Amino acid sequence: MIPSSDTPAPPRPRPEAAAIAAVREGLEARFGNRLTTSLAVREQHANTLSWAANQPPDMVFFAHDVDEVAAAVTLCARHGVPVIPYGAGSSFEGHTNAPLGGLCIDVAAMDKVLAVHAEDLDCVVQPGVTRKRLNEHLRDAGLFFPIDPGADASIGGMTSTRASGTNAVRYGTMKDNVLALQVVLPDGRVARTGTRARKSSAGYDLTRLMVGAEGTLGVITEITLKLQGIPExxxxxxxxxxxxxxxxxxxxxxxxxxxxxxxxxxxxxxxxxxxxxxxxxxxxxxxxxxxxxxxxxxxxxxxxxxxxxxxxxxxxxxxxxxxxxxxxxxxxxxxxxxxxxxxxxxxxxxxxxxxxxxxxxxxxxxxxxxxxxxxxxxxxxxxxxxxxxxxxxxxxxxxxxxxxxxxxxxxxxxxxxxxxxxxxxxxxxxxxxGQSKMKYMEREHDAASLDMMRAVKRALDPANIMNPGKIIRL
Amino acid sequence: MIPSSDTPAPPRPRPEAAAIAAVREGLEARFGNRLTTSLAVREQHANTLSWAANQPPDMVFFAHDVDEVAAAVTLCARHGVPVIPYGAGSSFEGHTNAPLGGLCIDVAAMDKVLAVHAEDLDCVVQPGVTRKRLNEHLRDAGLFFPIDPGADASIGGMTSTRASGTNAVRYGTMKDNVLALQVVLPDGRVARTGTRARKSSAGYDLTRLMVGAEGTLGVITEITLKLQGIPExxxxxxxxxxxxxxxxxxxxxxxxxxxxxxxxxxxxxxxxxxxxxxxxxxxxxxxxxxxxxxxxxxxxxxxxxxxxxxxxxxxxxxxxxxxxxxxxxxxxxxxxxxxxxxxxxxxxxxxxxxxxxxxxxxxxxxxxxxxxxxxxxxxxxxxxxxxxxxxxxxxxxxxxxxxxxxxxxxxxxxxxxxxxxxxxxxxxxxxxxGQSKMKYMEREHDAASLDMMRAVKRALDPANIMNPGKIIRL
Missing domain, CATH: 3.40.462.10 (FAD-linked oxidases, C-terminal domain)
Structure with a gap:
């Protein structure tokens, strides 16, 4: 097995039991058994396709809409409890492990295709929509979403890992195919990072900042995607x-x-x-x-x-x-x-x-x-x-x-x-x-770039509650 | 004329005369008349194609390489003097105005095509290279750079404004065509934001954060661009x-x-x-x-x-x-x-x-x-x-x-x-x-997104020396 030293503890303490209990009780009161502490469910959500040791969250919440995600994140922010977003669980590098415990927010049930704009070649989807289901939905409109990482990943997860796959040589990666996002920020507020315009020069590219952030800057709750016409x-x-x-x-x-x-x-x-x-x-x-x-x-x-x-x-x-x-x-x-x-x-x-x-x-x-x-x-x-x-x-x-x-x-x-x-x-x-390649970040990026990443993370998530222990050592 | 109330003063004081003098003397001592305080030169660098009132910098420095840019930014950081990067001056929205004075760094002489990798369809250029000169350089290799905003803009400026133009429908915008950047950060350190790999999921997308940042997060000193084969x-x-x-x-x-x-x-x-x-x-x-x-x-x-x-x-x-x-x-x-x-x-x-x-x-x-x-x-x-x-x-x-x-x-x-x-x-x-569309940012973006932008800006440029008074009210 890969030594567990590959997955260093993130630089913040595990939350107190009282904090976990407060979040659990708050969510149970409102959502009943959509908040679970079952060990089997927690282990399944921690780490599916990685070799990193299984590090389950304290609880899993099955969210149904953005307001519920925002409520859960707000509660976690208040109590300093980590938040780990979860889609289809098909990532490879220990992205969904919970080294400090906390709340896993499972968005798989947020699986609606909210809108398809055929004339604009775009659509708006919830994060739990998988790419295969999206393409089934689009077929009758003569459209398709080209990013194909192999697995039937969720669009939210594909966005978070900057996924690509076999079609990228022609159609680009998720970076190139996400027009805008709705994101629940680490303080529980909801932000829209762009519009449906094909291009914009109106300020910092928050969309691209969230694409590939692996849930460390917020929870993605809606994705506006570019589409392609099915080729003749x-x-x-x-x-x-x-x-x-x-x-x-x-x-x-x-x-x-x-x-x-x-x-x-x-x-x-x-x-x-x-x-x-x-x-x-x-x-x-x-x-x-x-x-x-x-x-x-x-x-x-x-x-x-x-x-x-x-x-x-x-x-x-x-x-x-x-x-x-x-x-x-x-x-x-x-x-x-x-x-x-x-x-x-x-x-x-x-x-x-x-x-x-x-x-x-x-x-x-x-x-x-x-x-x-x-x-x-x-x-x-x-x-x-x-x-x-x-x-x-x-x-x-x-x-x-x-x-x-x-x-x-x-x-x-x-x-x-x-x-x-x-x-x-x-x-x-x-x-x-995820966790498994964190140690390579210092080899790939220079000190100034790593400091930029740290500064961005600290600025947007000062309490480090969003998927702590991933991407970069703080 | 468009009322000057369109260009609010940025929330930091103009630097003291002594600070300006310290930067001027430091650069003059090292670079002689490549540091100029000529009013004509300063006005020409402030604002060329915009209707915003001309707001000249205190001085203009003609930089020849990244070390010189880093030295100048370091000096400005030490003395709290604003830095305004300048390429071809073909932007429209008052991007190069200096509402608080400071040092304009003109990178037009950094105009080398450093490398063309024909097999990889990429090249590495300095920011002062203009798109027409780049395409002349590439022609014999059977390659071209597709982004065409009309003006013969500099590649650095095109990167900074997330430019696009007539070819974008097929080839994308600068966001899609910049592989990596070398940037002098607001503290004078030099960062490389990526590699020559066509795609990466290795951390936050610093490249896209700098593309379209209009010089408010650093000075771009090198750009790695995707190229296309000249069509048959x-x-x-x-x-x-x-x-x-x-x-x-x-x-x-x-x-x-x-x-x-x-x-x-x-x-x-x-x-x-x-x-x-x-x-x-x-x-x-x-x-x-x-x-x-x-x-x-x-x-x-x-x-x-x-x-x-x-x-x-x-x-x-x-x-x-x-x-x-x-x-x-x-x-x-x-x-x-x-x-x-x-x-x-x-x-x-x-x-x-x-x-x-x-x-x-x-x-x-x-x-x-x-x-x-x-x-x-x-x-x-x-x-x-x-x-x-x-x-x-x-x-x-x-x-x-x-x-x-x-x-x-x-x-x-x-x-x-x-x-x-x-x-x-x-x-x-x-x-x-730039300056002229700042007032529209509050209409386009929600409060949470604007706060994200502010948080990023403050985290990376806490003293607000980089092109202050542009993009977003802090």
């Missing part, structure tokens, strides 16, 4: 390459030449091997790219064919592509199964999903060095990458009871981050910091 | 429409259907009339759209033809389009001349360029109500719009010596902002707040 046509394609470098070079050439690729995903040879085992396929066990193109019928054909030419120049092939939905699904099946295929490599083992991001020109080098490191560390760790962004995931599959393997894993993770930072990259492209 | 082909098009609404509806349909239009500009009938007079053209004096499409040869042909079909459905036409550079230039000439044509409507008069932005579905209504208001106010004020974003400019042409006209103008400007805000829009889509 989609083409999908796959192409094996002799090396990771050839696959990356093909990606660079495609993007440089303005090919508006919507998704371009890399699976390394280890990942393809895992997929073959899991899905009983016979793919060539070399690095492979999965692509998707969005546009008109003619446009997506042209894009696919152009990419095929670029791939051939770099020794890739056979290049396969399709526009019919069933054939597209078939081509992408292997990519969709990647996570489960990795898990299946060692039944009973645990996986840890981590991510780093580097400039595109350094991606091949970073992935290849990482592969060597994996081999030298004696680990099993397939790699998949959002290669158009220089972002890749390593998914070590580890025996949780093998202390030596855990030690080797820990060393590998440290080197992975150092490697990305040395290549002008970042310790996380899309998963966020 | 460009098509340009124009189309007159019977009404503003028909032009806006055509735009909405095009965007909804996923047509990746690169520029789509509206000129209203008054603007077309002005163009006809100025450029001796015979355009039909009805609302007109100017478009540009970027892509492959086939792609831009398809896009232009599709738009032509949409325009015809909505009663627009004749639709003209071209791909040859000289023909494209000819089609767009009228749009390029718009500002000069407006100026020429009343020789000797002054123009005021203002902007608001509303959701696209409200744009036609907002423009039409604004046109009625212009007529009823007895003003001359052509309108051009970045119609794909819902952003439009009104360019009143006013006799500066006519007090009654100035009064009518003032009332009109107030109503323009109120109209945009009532339609879920913003008081400025791209020009920024």
């Amino acid at each position: 046509a989609i083409s999908a394609a796959t192409c094996p390459f002799p090396t990771v470098r050839a696959a990356c070079d093909a990606t660079i050439l495609a993007i440089q030449s303005g090919l508006p690729v919507a998704r371009i995903e890399l699976a390394d040879a280890a990942q393809v091997q895992a997929i073959n085992l899991y899905s009983k396929l016979g793919l060539p066990e070399t690095p492979m790219l999965f692509m998707e193109f969005h546009g008109t019928e003619d446009g997506v054909r042209e894009q696919a064919l152009r990419f095929g030419e670029i791939a051939a120049e770099l020794g890739g092939g056979p290049f396969e592509w399709a526009t019919a939905p069933e054939h597209r699904t078939q081509l992408w099946q292997a990519r969709h199964d990647a996570y489960w295929a990795a898990m299946a490599l060692r039944p009973g083992a645990r996986t840890l999903a981590t991510d780093v991001c580097v400039p595109l020109s350094r991606l091949a080098e970073c992935v290849e060095e990482t592969q060597r490191d994996i081999a030298e560390s004696g680990l099993v760790a397939p790699i998949v990458g959002h290669v158009g962004d220089g972002n890749f995931h390593v998914c070590p599959v580890v025996d949780p009871d093998d202390a030596d393997e855990a030690r080797r894993l820990q060393g590998f993770l440290e080197r992975l981050v150092d490697r990305a930072l040395a290549m002008e990259g970042t310790c996380t492209g899309e998963h966020g910091v | 082909a460009i098509s340009a098009a124009t189309c007159p429409f019977p009404t503003v609404r028909a032009a806006c509806d055509a735009t909405i349909l095009a965007i909804q259907s996923g047509l990746p239009v690169a520029r789509i500009e509206l000129a209203d009938a008054a603007q077309v009339q002005a163009i006809n007079l100025y450029s001796k053209l015979g355009l039909p004096e009805t609302p007109m759209l100017f478009m540009e499409f970027h892509g492959t040869e086939d792609g831009v042909r398809e896009q232009a033809l599709r738009f032509g079909e949409i325009a015809a459905e909505l009663g627009g036409g004749p639709f003209e389009w071209a791909t040859a550079p000289e023909h494209r230039t000819q089609l767009w000439q009228a749009r390029h001349d718009a500002y000069w044509a407006a100026m020429a409507l009343r020789p000797g008069a002054r123009t005021l360029a203002t902007d608001v932005c509303v959701p696209l579905s409200r744009l036609a209504e907002c423009v039409e109500e604004t046109q009625r208001d212009i007529a009823e106010s007895g003003l001359v004020a052509p309108i051009v719009g970045h119609v794909g974003d819902g952003n439009f400019h009104v360019c009143p042409v006013v006799d500066p010596d006519d007090a009654d006209e100035a009064r009518r103008l003032q009332g009109f400007l107030e109503r323009l902002v109120d109209r945009a805000l009532a339609m879920e829009g913003t008081c400025t889509g791209e020009h920024g707040v």
Whole structure:
């Protein structure tokens, strides 16, 4: 297991029992059993997909609207009790752990799509709406929300972690697709951080300050999102390459030449091997790219064919592509199964999903060095990458009871981050910091930037009640 | 003239003469005549394109590198002297005025393109590089920087005002195109707000906090920008429409259907009339759209033809389009001349360029109500719009010596902002707040959001030395 020293205690005391009791009684009086102290519920809300030790909150409140969230935060502010916002619980880095206890506010029931403005290509949703449900809701209007992190995450959580995923190369990340937010501030007041205008120069960008703040500056209670028209046509394609470098070079050439690729995903040879085992396929066990193109019928054909030419120049092939939905699904099946295929490599083992991001020109080098490191560390760790962004995931599959393997894993993770930072990259492209990557913040950011972050946090949450012990050591 | 009550004094005293002298002597000793107190230079740096009264700084320093900027800011911090960053001086809202005097730091000589990373589609520039010079520099590499606010603004200034312009509908605004910044903080320390990774979830988004902060949180000394490959082909098009609404509806349909239009500009009938007079053209004096499409040869042909079909459905036409550079230039000439044509409507008069932005579905209504208001106010004020974003400019042409006209103008400007805000829009889509739009901040943002902005400003610049008296009343 990852040593618990990874999750330092935040610099404020745990609240007194009386403070916890005051919040509990206040919420119970008003909301009855929507405030629970059940251990099972608390543990489930603490930490689902992370390796960090489970640190449950003292209580969980299932909120139904912004007024209830504001009432709960106000009560917590009065008594100095930590507040941990909770959406779908699909984050990876211990974001929802409660190292100081406190109140977890579960917003999953705030799952209404409040408005869809088709002419403006935007919508307003509550934070508990998941991306899949949103896209089901939008389908009849001919619209879609492009950010796809894989998991059926909540929009609130995706906003809080600055999520992105497979479509980001074309449509950007949450940072680029949130127009405005409604937020309950640490003092319980409700703020709207923007309007539905597509752009504004009217003051500090509070929206972007909240996007990626991981619940440390407030609780997001409403999100206004940009939408896209469902493309008239989609083409999908796959192409094996002799090396990771050839696959990356093909990606660079495609993007440089303005090919508006919507998704371009890399699976390394280890990942393809895992997929073959899991899905009983016979793919060539070399690095492979999965692509998707969005546009008109003619446009997506042209894009696919152009990419095929670029791939051939770099020794890739056979290049396969399709526009019919069933054939597209078939081509992408292997990519969709990647996570489960990795898990299946060692039944009973645990996986840890981590991510780093580097400039595109350094991606091949970073992935290849990482592969060597994996081999030298004696680990099993397939790699998949959002290669158009220089972002890749390593998914070590580890025996949780093998202390030596855990030690080797820990060393590998440290080197992975150092490697990305040395290549002008970042310790996380899309998963966020949470607890588990806090220690890397000092490596990635200079002292003056860290002080800026601390100053902002202290200014907006002077009592440090909002998700304490996350992102940055105060 | 716009009453000077528009520009309230910021809540801190003017520095003592001794403090000014200490900064002046310190900089003179080190930099000689790169520190100047010439009145002409000071007035030129205060306020170039705004109607706000000229408020010159006490002195102007021509900085050559980040160390010099840091030295100057450190000195100002020690003595409590205001710092006003200055790039090309092309901002509209009194951003560079010095209501409390202080030191203007002119970074125009920091005009180096420090690095171009063609494979990563990014570059690193100093703040004094102008966008035209950057694009000249990039041309041979087959790259371009898409943000085009019209003026040949400096990249530092464009970053500070969150500028955008004609290409934003396709390529986003400065917010979307700045990867990272180097900033001299109000205490003189130098911070880097990000890396060259295309995306990151590693902590608060300091980059976006600085973009649009108008120099109130620090001096930008280096900018890492996203770039685009120069498209293989460009098509340009124009189309007159019977009404503003028909032009806006055509735009909405095009965007909804996923047509990746690169520029789509509206000129209203008054603007077309002005163009006809100025450029001796015979355009039909009805609302007109100017478009540009970027892509492959086939792609831009398809896009232009599709738009032509949409325009015809909505009663627009004749639709003209071209791909040859000289023909494209000819089609767009009228749009390029718009500002000069407006100026020429009343020789000797002054123009005021203002902007608001509303959701696209409200744009036609907002423009039409604004046109009625212009007529009823007895003003001359052509309108051009970045119609794909819902952003439009009104360019009143006013006799500066006519007090009654100035009064009518003032009332009109107030109503323009109120109209945009009532339609879920913003008081400025791209020009920024500066001094002149400070009074609208309370109308646009709720009290909690304004308090967040104040808290951030106070936390990062507790002595309020950075461009005081801009954006927000403290």
